[in-house]
Amino acid sequence: MTESPPRAWAEIDLAALQDNLRVAREQSGQEVMAVIKAGAYGHGLKRVSQVLDRENLPFLGVANAGEARQLFEAGIQTRPYILGATLPAEREEIATRGWTPCLCSFEEMAHFNQLGKISPIEAHLALDTGMGRGGFLPHQLGAALEKLATSPGIKLTGVGSHLPVADEDPEFTRSQFALFDSLVESIPRAPGPFHVHLSNSAGLLAFKSRTTTMVRPGLLLYGLSPITRYQEILKPVMSLKSRVSVVNDLPKGHGVSYGRSLLTRDTKAAVLGLGYGDGYPRALSGKGTQVLLNGALCPLLGRVTMDQIIVDVTELPDCQPGDEAELFGPHLLVSDLATKAGTIPWEVLTQITPRVTRVYRCRVI
Numbered sequence: 001m002t003e004s005p006p007r008a009w010a011e012i013d014l015a016a017l018q019d020n021l022r023v024a025r026e027q028s029g030q031e032v033m034a035v036i037k038a039g040a041y042g043h044g045l046k047r048v049s050q051v052l053d054r055e056n057l058p059f060l061g062v063a064n065a066g067e068a069r070q071l072f073e074a075g076i077q078t079r080p081y082i083l084g085a086t087l088p089a090e091r092e093e094i095a096t097r098g099w100t101p102c103l104c105s106f107e108e109m110a111h112f113n114q115l116g117k118i119s120p121i122e123a124h125l126a127l128d129t130g131m132g133r134g135g136f137l138p139h140q141l142g143a144a145l146e147k148l149a150t151s152p153g154i155k156l157t158g159v160g161s162h163l164p165v166a167d168e169d170p171e172f173t174r175s176q177f178a179l180f181d182s183l184v185e186s187i188p189r190a191p192g193p194f195h196v197h198l199s200n201s202a203g204l205l206a207f208k209s210r211t212t213t214m215v216r217p218g219l220l221l222y223g224l225s226p227i228t229r230y231q232e233i234l235k236p237v238m239s240l241k242s243r244v245s246v247v248n249d250l251p252k253g254h255g256v257s258y259g260r261s262l263l264t265r266d267t268k269a270a271v272l273g274l275g276y277g278d279g280y281p282r283a284l285s286g287k288g289t290q291v292l293l294n295g296a297l298c299p300l301l302g303r304v305t306m307d308q309i310i311v312d313v314t315e316l317p318d319c320q321p322g323d324e325a326e327l328f329g330p331h332l333l334v335s336d337l338a339t340k341a342g343t344i345p346w347e348v349l350t351q352i353t354p355r356v357t358r359v360y361r362c363r364v365i
């Protein structure tokens, strides 16, 4: 007996990931901290990190100690960097394993100084230049540096900040770059490597700094641009796919799905084996959403259900059970689906559920 294939799967093109990393390097001319939080934006933390681990990157950006531990358990050599304030209970593990935290408060600084008594902890300083999510405010920088000067348990190896509106407000973002650059220039440096970083995907595509040495792209590595005009230089990494289970000939006036959307013509309706239980947003219902089936764009009919959706294949007389559909991917951008669903591509990607089997494709060597 052969095992049945999944009804819904996500093809992950690891060669596209490598190409997008090259774009990040070329666009920025800087080192890259690849952001792989939230299961590498739904692409699978382990497999994505294994590919990135061969790229000689200074850091992999994670959200918390649990994600850093997954890297450790997968044997990944690239150092995890914790993007954001750490919880008190996470810090001993972070210190022991040599993961890099960013110091967001005097409380964190004092705790890490204590944990680094025997062997100093390498850490970055987080500055809040407008995000309001942690980090020292510009007027606190002097006091933070003074505290660090008397904290032998901490070795400062970098400084970073984050951009709240790099894809929405260029004027504010330019002023943020100027503020960050001037703050960084006021920091006395010990000899040795020092990482200065500010840009996410949108920042690295559209802005330049005179002080930064590293960028922190996430979305861009997965082939989606937060700024539309750069989309053409990227390759979407994930394609969400499913198959037709049944094709029904339904008469004009018949209802479709929950809520009974009424058909305005005789319709050939194909059922696909995926729904919001797979992370295909229910909010796409009634928004003119399309899926790619046998080379044609077919409109979604009625509401997205948990496990199935229904699409109009009237123009595809040969459509039959087993036919493969692309829900998003190179031909249907996640960004466009997200807009239709009233959300953002980051959320759509990270909501693809574990029921969707991830299938990895590598470049043939």
Ligand SMILES: *Cc1c(COP(=O)(O)O)cnc(C)c1O
Binding pocket: 035, 037, 083, 084, 162, 199, 200, 201, 202, 216, 217, 218, 219, 220, 226
């Ligand atoms: C998630 C995150 C990033 C990556 O952002 P993208 O917009 O996906 O490129 C960079 N920096 C920090 C601090 C983050 O939390």
